[in-house]
Amino acid sequence: MARPLVMGAVAYAPKVVTIWEGFKEYFRRHDFEFDFILYSNYERQVEAQFDGSIDIAWNSPLAWLRADRMALARRQSVSAVAMRDTDCDLTSVLVVRRDCAIGDISGLKGKTIGFGAIDSPQANLIPRDHLRAQGLLAGRDYTARRFDLLGGKHGDHIGGERDAAQALMSGGIDATWMIDGNHIAFSREGVLPAGATRIVARTGAYDHCNFTTSPDAPDELVTRFVELLLGMSWDDPKVRPLLELEGLKAWRNGRTSGYELLERAVDDEEFYDSKGNILASDYRY
């Protein structure tokens, strides 16, 4: 058997097994040996990228950033080689109850704002950075209430955002952050009754997950891997369920231009240092 390309992925939900087993079958149908190792958190996965355990990792934006910093510190390099169409240009929105008095960001002073998990780029780090850039600091200008769920999953598990949305509707908090798409999704689920909320702020655009190569990843295998990914078609009934589970319509070549906001947030919120060491003292994973 040819040497497989070994990928790391984080088991943030049971469906992860279904997804990657499906991908393994797809790659095998195309004579490409592929295997995967599941990690319980992104920190362990990124570290494994530097000990030879895995050739490539399906990384959250925060994990990408840490891998990039760790590589630079070691004079090595990692690359973002592919991402989903739905990973590009996301925004997070700050949502309030429709009938509240908060009209814009200035109305948040003295209020309690909900955030997702401590390591969630979309529901904690980038939103805090957004408020900081507008002159609002947690503890000084507003009270931050975190809805921490499954540390180390980098907010992939949207349970934190959902809990915060529920707290908003029950009056426990005054406003809360979520990915733009989750505002619609929570409405569809009935967590946020239709028209009962308003968007009062929106972050700049940022990118989400990517396939990050490990420093010693074999180029030929990575090239073939990306070719096969980009060849996955929504039109193919055998592939479509996998794409639906993973939440995309098409794979795209990776880009790193969409991580600037997160870079700034990670520094300002002192989450990682420039070498990728974890600074956040209350981070459990």
Next chain:
Amino acid sequence: MPAIIDIENLGLDAGAHLLIKHGLAGVPVGGEILVTGCAPGWEAQLSAWCRAQGHPLAFSDGKARITRSDIHAGRWRGATRTGHADAQQNGAVHEYPLPCYGLAARGSTVEAGAPEFAFRLSRKHEVWADNSAELYAQAVAAQWNPDQAIDWSAAFELPDEVEDAVAQVMTYMIENENAALIVPARFLGQIHPHFREVQAMLAIQVADEARHIDVFTRRLRLRGRVPALSTAGGQASLKTLLDEPDFSVAGFLLSVLGEGTFVSLLNFLHAHAPDPVTRQIARLATRDDARHVAFGMAHLLRRLEHEPEFRNRLAHAVEARNDALSATSGLNEEVFDALILLAAGEFTPVAIAAGYSRVQALITDMAEGRLARLLRLGFEGKTAQRLAALHTRNFM
């Protein structure tokens, strides 16, 4: 200038996507529409929606410009059209509906990759009857409510012996109707839903039998009686019906021979039962059972037309059933006697003599009915006579 869709103050968290979808449906793939709105944050919601749907989006001058992508159409490439809802249309009902049609409405379009369902009865010739829809419609129109259709308070008084006989006959009929309920019910869950008219016919047949069991039980208890005797031979006869795995053969044994014979019995009760309640029940149940016989006949006539050699299989089934029941005593003696008493109406020699001759006439009527149906199914005269005579002495 692209069409402008104004979603006004409706957010995408409240259904605005429907207006946008409608707008996009009006332009070709690659075509554009403009969207404008005034709900707080509608741009963020629209960005999220377009990203998930795969439609490119750009903002300028307070308006969103959406380009219709064809990615969504991919779901329906290679989809399968599953016949036509109207069975009368040419090619509407497929001879071999695919397992992947699954539970989809006949005539709908099924996405490629849909799960495969293992319906055991998935060939048209195995189950179809051309008049299923018509018989189902008749059945729906003929449903009756026992509380309204039967005058349970009608005045009558029977001698104890005759009332006991009614209880025994009802006990026997309930037992038979249990078989008539369970046999179609078992097939019902095995039929490919593509054959929805057959599915519907079997479903209402099951409902009919449930009602019959209910009214027979109510009549039995009307004068304080409890269910009477059930013989091993009678149950052995009915068990052979439940053991038959083939839809057509089971329908032949149950509906054409069994229920056909039962219709004669119900007609007999309608004519000779000693009380008005039993007569009313018998009249209503006859109508239902006659419809079940008609469905069984229609199915078999169609199958035999395409597959004449299937007649041998039917003949063999009657012979095998007769062999299987050779060690049993046939009709419950108590039932036979009860029928005489019931038809007599009085416990006197004269009345009993009349009852006896009526039961004899019933037996003849049953045999003639069976023979007529076998001939109608194309069995040659002598074979039909032989098979009619081999039918279980338990009637059903």
